[in-house]
Amino acid sequence: MIPLIFYLGLAALLFSIGLYGVMTHKNGIRMIMCIELMLNSANLNLVAFSSYTNTLNGQVFAVFSIALAAAEAAVGFAILMAIYRMHDKINLNELKILRW
């Protein structure tokens, strides 16, 4: 059995990669993909602790979290597509429509 700390380390690594991508990339699609990476690291933590405590509640939470991530990705990509259709740009640093 793999110890719990390896799962936690892998999840921390995945979350850090996602955080770095969100902080550095300007492309909106890449940022959404990095957010998905961070969500997946949280799901990995949920499943690891679920297996660690020998219960199944964490895995059910992971299923719910995956479904919410799917909804978030669908809305996010749709918003990006609408923005690209309106302004012909996807670079989030050049978009000023969400500022006041």
Added chain:
Amino acid sequence: MRTNRPLAFLVVLLFTAIVVIGAFGTSWNTVSELPQNPADQSNIEGIGMLIFTHYVAPFEVLSIVLLASLIGAIYLAKGEENQ
């Protein structure tokens, strides 16, 4: 806003160090009580039972949320010329 890659890398490195130190510094002191029974490895049935008995209400709410978000995504992604 100009992205600062070294600063972002530094922040992420700091975050990773904090999380890893926290995870390794905590004593997960029931690690010897992990289930060793191979018969417990398949748990699809248990997850299904939990979803349809104890988590029925969150499951239904989640299905409504997913449906609403997908309809909203279709409405957003559809062009304005054929609405």
